[in-house]
Amino acid sequence: MKFLPPSFYVKVYYEYYTGKKLNLQNPVEFNEKIQWLKVYYKNPILNQLVDKYEVRSFVEKKIGAQYLNKLIGVYYKASEVNIDSLPNSFVIKGAHGYNFNLIVKDKSSLNRLKASYLFRKWLSRNQYYRGGLEWAYKDVRPKLVAEEFLSELDKEGIDDFKFFCFGGNPKVVQLDVDRGVNHRRCYYNTQWEQIPITRKGFKPMDHQVEPPKNFEKMLDICRTLSKDFPFVRVDLYNLDGRILFGEMTFYPGDGRNDFYPDEYNKILGDYMVLPTIPKNQKYITGFA
Numbered sequence: 001m002k003f004l005p006p007s008f009y010v011k012v013y014y015e016y017y018t019g020k021k022l023n024l025q026n027p028v029e030f031n032e033k034i035q036w037l038k039v040y041y042k043n044p045i046l047n048q049l050v051d052k053y054e055v056r057s058f059v060e061k062k063i064g065a066q067y068l069n070k071l072i073g074v075y076y077k078a079s080e081v082n083i084d085s086l087p088n089s090f091v092i093k094g095a096h097g098y099n100f101n102l103i104v105k106d107k108s109s110l111n112r113l114k115a116s117y118l119f120r121k122w123l124s125r126n127q128y129y130r131g132g133l134e135w136a137y138k139d140v141r142p143k144l145v146a147e148e149f150l151s152e153l154d155k156e157g158i159d160d161f162k163f164f165c166f167g168g169n170p171k172v173v174q175l176d177v178d179r180g181v182n183h184r185r186c187y188y189n190t191q192w193e194q195i196p197i198t199r200k201g202f203k204p205m206d207h208q209v210e211p212p213k214n215f216e217k218m219l220d221i222c223r224t225l226s227k228d229f230p231f232v233r234v235d236l237y238n239l240d241g242r243i244l245f246g247e248m249t250f251y252p253g254d255g256r257n258d259f260y261p262d263e264y265n266k267i268l269g270d271y272m273v274l275p276t277i278p279k280n281q282k283y284i285t286g287f288a
Helices: 006-018 030-040 045-049 055-062 112-123 215-226 263-271
Strands: 071-075 090-094 101-104 144-148 160-166 169-177 184-189 232-239 242-249
Touching (some): 090 112, 169 263, 215 242
Antiparallel strands (some): 090 101, 090 144, 232 242
8 A cells, every 4th residue: 555645545554553533634643743744744854863874973963972872883785794893792773764673792692694684684674665654764775783782780671761852842751661671661751750651562660760860961962952853752871871862763653652541642742833834835844
């Protein structure tokens, strides 16, 4: 069905996953507006910002290179990845999409044949066509990036702070802990007061988490990176006070995973002010 016009396809796609009708002329809920952005918001810089390699220059210019994880290598073919030249621990990601991640804590136990297969598989994928026509990924050149392995003391996985930013204003923080081991998720406002939001498939937090001591600095970083966009989720890590950039996401969950209780779909939707499409244009390329 990918041959269908995007404005029609996303309606079918959205209803299939949510059971709700999509009104692109007057979207109200958060995920409805994400579908609108897919179809009508075509700011060319988005192609750079969803690319996990190309976004680094944007981050360096905006907030400084000190917030970037160490880059080990960039590869455009699976055959270019030389495991022997990599450190004992590392991470390799597909820069052109998401859920393309290989985390290696000890390369002596790595199945290299399987890893090579994964790399070839990832490089053959186009994120735009994998799911719901996420426009920003359509023209991103497939590539792999190798980065330094990150860890936190006494934790199986690093905490992942995901800031939902609307027109440059962070409003909601999604916190993911122990990803891949005992993955739990909770939500906070910018005063670090817990919000009773849940999403299907994720365990709630079973204990109170204290905010990082430099949480306000994280908010400032998000304001700087997100100020020119109607919506973007900015992901950051905080390793004992060291803030590192993760990624920028314009279509969380492909715009098809509702929040619970249902009222929060509209609450978050109300935060997002969509740009106006100028007359005689089919879409917009900027945000004011």
